[in-house]
Amino acid sequence: MASLTKNLTNLTPNIRKAVVSWDKAARIQRNEEIFKNPDSVVHRLPEHYKQRYWENILADREPVHYRIPTTRFAWDSMKQIELEVEDNPIVGIHPPEADQGLWGGERIVKGWIESAPYTKKKVLPRYWVPKLFFPTLKSVVLYSEILDKYIKVTVTERAMRLIDNHFGLDYYILQTNELNLDSKFANNLKREMLLILAEQSYYPEDEEKHDYIKEKYAEFVIPAEEAEWIGLDLNEAARKQQDIEDSTQPIPLKYRLEQQLVRRLVDGTDEISKELENPETPVKSESQFGEKMLGKYLNPIGQKLRNATR
Incomplete structure (x- = not known):
């Protein structure tokens, strides 16, 4: 027959073992x-x-249907042995x-x-x-x-x-x-x-x-x-x-691009608008095609031609 709680006698003070229920x-x-x-x-x-x-x-949930043990070890008077008291919450x-x-x-x-x-x-x-x-x-x-x-x-x-x-x-x-x-x-x-x-x-x-x-x-x-x-x-x-x-409705891409264009026009950083306002001095832009696609082949040849003309 299993031992009951009424048969246990506390042996230690209020020292509990830290456990995770x-x-x-x-x-x-x-x-x-x-x-x-x-x-x-x-x-x-x-x-x-x-x-x-x-x-x-x-x-930790507040104990409702059980009592938290106040000691770590107890003496079982029926079995005449010392037991370690476990903290088993009743959920x-x-x-x-x-x-x-x-x-x-x-x-x-x-x-x-x-x-x-x-x-x-x-x-x-x-x-x-x-x-x-x-x-x-x-x-x-x-x-x-x-x-x-x-x-x-x-x-x-x-x-x-x-x-x-x-x-x-x-x-x-x-x-x-x-x-x-x-x-x-x-x-x-x-x-x-x-x-x-x-x-x-x-x-x-x-x-x-x-x-x-x-x-x-x-x-x-x-x-x-x-x-x-x-x-x-x-x-x-x-x-x-x-x-x-x-x-939350997403903003369409055309509206976002429009806002970016208006922001560049207000700041004066839009190159196309500068070129339209001053057609005599167009904005020069270097092509990046040779650098990205054929740079490793054309760059040595271009360097030799530049050295020959000097």
Whole structure:
């Protein structure tokens, strides 16, 4: 029978071994393969988005379904041996319904439960039985003072505790990074809040409330060009960049040549216009045909003729 955590006794102080969890290693490997392609659209994304994106990739997800070990070695009282404690994060299953609400980082966890000792088994006795652990969901109405509207959303108990700890929905959304929000709905809400703060379009008819919101959330104000990229995953950002590039019409070649000609005429460096203005003194230009095509054959002969005439 496997040892349980309750059988372990800490032996060392708070000294942990630096490791890279398997979920972070998978994220790094997957994105490294994408960014290796030099022709990919991800290289044309804004620098602030790429920097923020890689910060989330290299960050550690906040532990939700497990506790981070505080020691490196522990004593197993059942097996009477010393064990090295491993840091194995429980990531869980992220269903599509989690992107439509605020789950506070909770997911569906696949685990095991200890079977009853006196239950009769039909085939073989099993000490551990597989089980899926689902979070408890409920529908609530939350208020955002930045957006000035009520939002009906599906939440978990942990999400409600986090909102209370941050003293409101707005602070919880703005102070939590995209990795720990773990929801497209929350990331879209964060992008909308940041855009409104950047444009200062909140409470246009109430000056006192407008000044109050401006002072209260001044630390979260960023440029609108940067705020519109917050919360987008890599596919959404690449699609947005491609739409921007497709909406920009290319300048035809004849217009570019026309602009170059006008620029040379204004600067007075166009040789053809000088020749037309002064036909008596045409501009002399040496031909480069002999130099490029027959230079290695004609240059020695020309040099001999020039020496003979001197």
